Amino acid sequence: MSNHPEVPVVPVGAHEPPYYVAVFTTVRTQEQSGYSETNARMEDLAKDVPGYLGMDHAQTPGGLGITVSYFRDADALTRWRTDVEHRAAQERGRAEWYQSYTLHVAKVERSTGFTRAEVPQAGA
Template identity: 65%
Template sequence: MSDHPVAPVAAHEPPYYAVVFTSVYTEEDKGYAETAERMEELVRDVPGYLGMDHAHTPGGLSITVGYFRDLAAVEAWRSDPEHRTAQKQGRAQWYEAYTLHVARVERSNAFRRPRD
């Protein structure tokens, strides 16, 4: 995946939606990094896309949370033809297991330590 700044996505005015994708990879990663990078480029063009956070545990669990203004934006991303192709390839090749949760965010706030 591409490099991300070490900072969470900014808080947004609710309501909005969080799409939580939690996965465990297979040993087969050929083409994954390139596809993940392309998906990150592609999702930025979805009207209503707000940002994305990534985290990986030492044990191999990967969590990606995408934030979207409304369900129309979530659906636009879900049904994008290039994204659908990547989803099929993920099930066939890259993922041992995954879960997907779509949640409505009712409250959102943020903290950033002031810099001297």
């Protein structure tokens, strides 16, 4: 999982369905050499895929990581899945970084969102 403290924590917004999500859930090994750099590169690479809508990350203190990637259509998801650099990162992940993982791909049929309006502080 990437660690971007300078970026506000905001989930990817709701999009007009249908679109696709890839939910990648991991437990990592102790060996993480090169992981952060590769993960950052994969995020940058995904952004260049036509039809990419965004990516959310979460990591529990116990080590469970979840990345959800959003794509406008199945073709965009296929372009991401078959990208040569992404495929190489997948192989390295299986060889070094992941104890286990699951990948779930789904077509989103409903999407809503909520953002609390900022309330001014007293005396501000």
